Ligand code: SF4
């Protein structure tokens with residue numbers, strides 16, 4: 001898996017959840033399908049009067065989630081900015097040509113109420129629950145930064161093996177001498193090892 005394949009898969013899903021934060025810091029989520037996909041950027045259309053647009057202009061942070069029929073969750077985190085005025089028309093035409101239903105929603109000149117945002121520089125978290133063991137990976141595109149999450153075993157591990165016994169995915173690697181190691185690509189982030197370690201040798205990176 002890689003970032004470009006993830007972007008293609010988001011395109012196949014087609015209708016994505018876009019989450020923003022409003023002026024009170026509350027989460028807001030909606031479905032968006034008026035999206036054009038590039039290898040390293042997403043362009044999308046909304047209307048200037050929508051709360052969504054105001055939240056993007058005020059804050060810009062956006063998280064996008066798509067879920068495939070193969071139990072793959074793809075989460076893209078980045079910052080959306082309006083494209084320059086000189087490029088607005090070009091991207092509106094591109095998105096309306098790719099998705100003709102939009103002409104029915106914003107016919108003729110009414111589409112001029114639209115605004116195109118671009119997300120360039122983001123991280124993508126890929127999480128596949130349809131394979132055994134489960135698989136996850138994170139990718140950075142442009143200046144996007146991966147957020148470190150999950151659990152890791154520290155030097156105080158005594159190698160008792162309890163974490164391996166309680167791990168639903170057997171994502172703990174036995175190592176001698178200790179410390180054991182969590183295979184991050186197969187970890188659910190469930191916390192069962194953390195709760196059961198007798199030496200409190202596992203730390204949470206959340
Ligand atoms: S339960 Fe804790 S001490 Fe035991 S092997 Fe796992 S991390 Fe190490």
Ligand code: SF4
Nearest residue numbers: 167187188190191193
């Ligand atoms: S967080 Fe859950 S899945 Fe990950 S290593 Fe610990 S017990 Fe296993």
